[in-house]
Amino acid sequence: MKMHCEKEEEVIRARAEGLLADNGEPASEGGAALREHVAACPICQEALFLAELFERDQRALGAQAPLPEADLVWWKAQLRARREAVRRAEAPVVFAEKAAWVTGALSAAGLAAWQWPAIRGWLALIASAPILGPHSEPLAALFVAGLVSTLVLAGVSLYLIWSEK
């Protein structure tokens, strides 16, 4: 069975240009020849049937389309472009901030590892305080961890308040 007709695209284009309309007007030579072809070609008939059906559907859908106003689309696009521009401009700052956090955390961990004997000494010193009682090294470690966390959180809070202003 024939799958394709060489004239199909020509027929569809001619229909769109009104060359195939059977409106009583004298058709052009090409239009008349195409109409003769369509009358004998089932592929072109099927294509024309769909083109006409789709055109009616497209017109009806277009009339009912819940379209946003052009102004709104334009405004939203502008807004988004601005946001993206700001994001692009801020990207190096964000990267530097993240890098600073990572470097700070790594430095703290490195310092802790390097000075571990001294830290253990301090912990032992704190644990030997009479207020904590005997065998209280874990308690002392917890106390130091809490103190460090509080200092870090206070620093972050101050930074956030400062950047908000």
Next chain:
Amino acid sequence: MRAMPISKCETLDGVEKAQEIERVFAMDEASFRAFYAQTARPLWAYLFRASGDPTLAEDLLQETYYRFLRARPDPMNDAHWKNYLYRIATNLLTDHRCRERGKEFTNLPGEAGADRSATIEPRAEGGSERTELESAFKQMKAREREILWLAYAEGYKHEEIAELTGIKAASLRPLLFRARRKLAEILRGGSKA
């Protein structure tokens, strides 16, 4: 990191000023309005018929115009701009389908997203014809719906459709033939019933 308020944007000296941002768009506001008036309704119809979802069609329409404006294609005539617009829309439809397919794999049974496939209520004139077309389209594959619409509603040539959809030109003809035959058969069956 908190987003910087939009109002600050215009004070970002040396970064991007409002006028500079407007200049990154493909056209000025007046040209855009005219282009939108000319293309939005048929584009929405294409997106709706290809996706079967009016809400999604509206979302994709806005995204299409945004990407079109940002893409800044070289100066073109209206026909080229329209092709460019439809290429973006077709890519967005494809991306959406891929995401949805991904969700199908990741969702547990019965956990699928809400069914967004609503219909636009057909008006009395030509209403039954549209209902038939709508139900016939639901039985077609997404790719088939796209190429049929581009060929017969938009009147694109086969080479142009191949370019818009990324289908090889040699594969398009048999694909289009099968899709057309399938739709015609569904419609004939529907009208007989």
